[in-house]
Amino acid sequence: MVFFFDLDFDLGWLDLAKDMLTMQLAVRMSFGPKVLMIPATYRAVNSKHLVSFRLKDTNRELTATPASTLDLFVVLEVVGEADSDEALESGAAIFDGVTGGEVGSVPGIHLPGKMRNHNFAALFLTVALCIVLPHFLGGLVMATCTKDRTEHWGYVQVRPRAHMFWWHYKSPYRIHNPKKPWPIILWLQGGPGGSGTGIGNFGEMGPLDRHLNKRNFTWLRKADLLFVDNPVGTGYSFVEDKELLVTTDEESARDLTTLLIKLFNRNRTLQRSPLYIVAQSYGGKTAVTLGISALKAIKAGRLKLTLGGIALGNSWISPVDFVATWAPLLKDLSRIDNSGLKNSTRLVEKIKQQMADGQMKEATKTWGDLEQVIMETSNYVDFYNFMRDSGSKPVSMTTNELSRKTIMNTYSKNVESARVLPGLVEDLSSLMNGDIKKKLKIPKDVKWGGQSSLVFDSMSGDFMSPRINEVDELLNAGVHVTVYSGQVDLICSTKGAEAWVEKLKWKGLKTFLNMDRTPMFCGDDMETKAFTKSYKNFHFYWILKAGHFVPRDQPCVAFDMIGNITQSPVR
Structure with a gap:
């Protein structure tokens, strides 16, 4: 059986067309213990990048193993000499081995109906487009860059x-x-x-x-x-x-x-x-x-x-x-009083005991209680600059209404950015x-x-x-x-x-x-x-x-x- 594949890569933002015309293309496909290198062709159609190749499944190994994982890599190989570092820096790979549940589900890659019509329902695909030298194979890193190559970014599947x-x-x-x-x-x-x-x-x-x-x-x-x-x-x-x-x-x-x-x-x-x-x-x-x-x-x-x-x-x-320094420091600055110092010290001792007992999640919860006491008794000091009030002071709420859960949720959702x-x-x-x-x-x-x-x-x-x-x-x-x-x-x-x-x-x-x-x-x-x-x-x-x-x-x-x-x- 012969399968014909047209992979439509929606990657016009990379401005690759000019470079791709000077590259040789091949497909590396692996299933089970087999690895195949298959010639491919490229053409631009309506500002899209189209890579085409055909696979002869003469022994029906592909269709006979519908539960296997099919890893499909379109590898762009530079013709002639090139600096390996520059090639890598220009974008080691576009997709980071993203595995989808259905054929054609990988973001940015469209698999035409004639591919999906084959009996691949049980297969999972890993698709990657790489801009690399011949020795660099595999979609390990999703990456791209600005045209001047001063910025590079992407995903690594850790x-x-x-x-x-x-x-x-x-x-x-x-x-x-x-x-x-x-x-x-x-x-x-x-x-x-x-x-x-x-x-x-x-x-x-x-x-x-x-x-x-x-x-x-x-x-x-x-x-x-x-x-x-x-x-x-x-x-x-x-x-x-x-x-x-x-x-x-x-x-x-x-x-x-x-x-x-x-x-x-x-x-x-x-x-x-x-x-x-x-x-x-x-x-x-x-x-x-x-x-x-x-x-x-x-x-x-x-x-x-x-x-x-x-x-x-x-x-x-x-x-x-x-945490042991918070209350004494604020007391010396006249930001909290003796009552606030006493209540804070009690919670610090509780944290120490919980940590000694290995109750680390409980210690984190008590840390939240301590933050609440500090904020209430100081009239909402800024934890990131004790010379200022917090910009997140809940002016519409009384201190009694501001629960520990509110403090924890505010911190966990805004982490460090609330008062930058x-x-x-x-x-x-x-x-x-x-x-x-x-x-x-x-x-x-x-x-x-x-x-x-x-x-x-x-x-x-x-x-x-x-x-x-x-x-x-x-x-x-x-x-x-x-x-x-x-x-x-x-x-x-x-x-x-x-x-x-x-x-x-x-x-x-x-x-x-x-x-x-x-x-x-x-x-x-x-x-x-x-x-x-x-x-x-x-x-x-x-x-x-x-x-x-x-x-x-x-x-x-x-x-x-x-x-x-x-x-x-x-x-």
């Missing part, structure tokens, strides 16, 4: 039916210096459930702000930027079944390690750039856990990259050390589900932030777990670890950060603690902006007049700091 979104900006300020390789920053947002591609990118240090205006102190001037919506379910990342959401930091780090393997292992340009994992808030727990996972993968030969260092910005490394800037939640949601979604060609059914509350709920059992031991392990392995803290942050207070640092067992700690700090300034402005000190591979920055979001609150000194952390060739 587990079956679990899809992680990434967005890589290639710096136009890149300097080629063999002695100082150009760095790349992997940014991890907090939450869990906060979107790096949205909050970090447009709210803090990406090339454009939330109004799509150029940002003066973008970190892109110091390094490449790689934003990832992690864990799966965050931002544009999604799972096809909520049971696939992660429940622990280790699971989250394992998914990220898979993403790094798929992005770095086939790209020599990326491999030449030292990777700096920079994280904020809950992302710090993910960062140190990922650091350990990445080191193991590198040692085992599974991951090809150089880990330059890890930076923890206002990071939730030891939750109990942070006035109106940022609405602005970002509109932007990310509007113009940006259209630009990135995100699947129609995927809503930015649509699964974020599920992410927080799924990880509630690990939310209060500390990660001090992981920091120790990284330091002992020689990895550069930087801690930076905004002076007026409450939720991850400087006092709390100093408390967990003093619990480190790293042998250089005593010397570090006894060292003097060095002030930092910005340009010709001689007002003190920050303090810093370093010993061996451990570094600490105290950022003045900054809250939880240091890159936004003090962009100039944060810009200088990230240059120091990454040892960027651009000074």
